[in-house]
Amino acid sequence: MAAVRPLRPMPQPINTAEISERRGRFEAPEISLIVPTYNERANVALVVEKVATALAGLRWEIIFVDDNSPDGTASAVRAMGAADARIRCIRRVGRRGLAGACIEGMLASQAPFVGVMDADLQHDETALVPMLEALRDGEFDVAIGSRYVGDGSADDGFTKTRLGASKLATTLTHRMLGIQVSDPMSGFFMLRRDIVDQVAGDLAHEGFKILADILASARGDLRVKDVPYGFRARQHGESKLDSQVAIDFLGLLISKATHNIMPVRFASFLLVGALGVGVHLCVLKAGLSLADMSFSRAQIIATLVAMTTNFWLNNRLTYSDSRLKGLAAVRGLGVFYLICAVGALSNIGVATWLYSSQAHASWWVAGFFGSVIGAVWNYALSSTLVWKR
């Protein structure tokens, strides 16, 4: 039998020794520290200074991943990189998101160990060496900077409300994802680079909680070392934490609890939809009781208000990375009304058929599947026609 001719010439094995001989010797770093930034110009030089002191004598690099900050963070980083090749900047244009930025930074690393740290100096850089030591001898896969174990504390960095929210999020993560680490909400951690390669395809790019996602995606297979540290107050600039982070987090929990069957964005879309049902009922009640309207008039107004609220919330939260503004938002709202109207018709059509004498489904099965069809339709078409993803 004739040998199959390869479509492309077979690649020659890479001779790394020859390459370093030809180009001069540059040893790869042992650790890459990924620092996501958005409007952190005033902090980046301080981060480099503190990290350089903490990691003195080690082979390190810092990769800042900046989402095109309007304050010029990326150019500040590049200016530092011009004088020190250990400082690099990935500038992402037209995209936003802390988790996505961390994933890209980690995948751009050449080092066997990658760490993630915020740019606002809330994380204590002196914990980096103990983290690295925990990983080096192979006893642990992940080292987590923890505020809730041993000498760790969150007192300086959190208000009482923020501490309460962080503890609630931790409990939800423990219960829903079965992750039993002390601080799964931590944005300060280090792990082996090859673990990132293994789970990268399962990680959600939306949201803030990349560590919880990595632990959930590895399905409990990682050996974790807690490294206590004191969480500090933000040095300069403003927090980027807002209501979108909360909805992204709930979306992530639902997505991971369903083993990625439900995408994070769809989970957020459903959460917004659930809020819309609440809005609908409140407006309906107000129309009937306060304005003395007929049921059908109150129902029409409630439907329009709920659809408009849903559009606004989805535009701010679910699709914040492709948010529509001005005329594009008005056009988007019109298309959203149309999609929802067809979604409602398909919901009613499917449910009625299931409940009919041909299909014999019980009322709740018919109602449930009708709603699922309507929700999937609304999501699929909104994603492609309104927010054009």
Ligand SMILES: Nc1nc2c(ncn2[C@@H]2O[C@H](COP(=O)(O)OP(=O)(O)OP(=O)(O)O)[C@@H](O)[C@H]2O)c(=O)[nH]1
């Ligand atoms: N690349 C990128 N970085 C981001 C984005 N949002 C936040 N960051 C960075 O992520 C880090 C954490 O953000 P913070 O706003 O400090 O959030 P936090 O620490 O959870 O909240 P605070 O305790 O209120 O500071 C900071 O270095 C931010 O600059 C984003 O959309 N893209």
Ligand SMILES: [Mg+2]
């Ligand atoms: Mg912060």
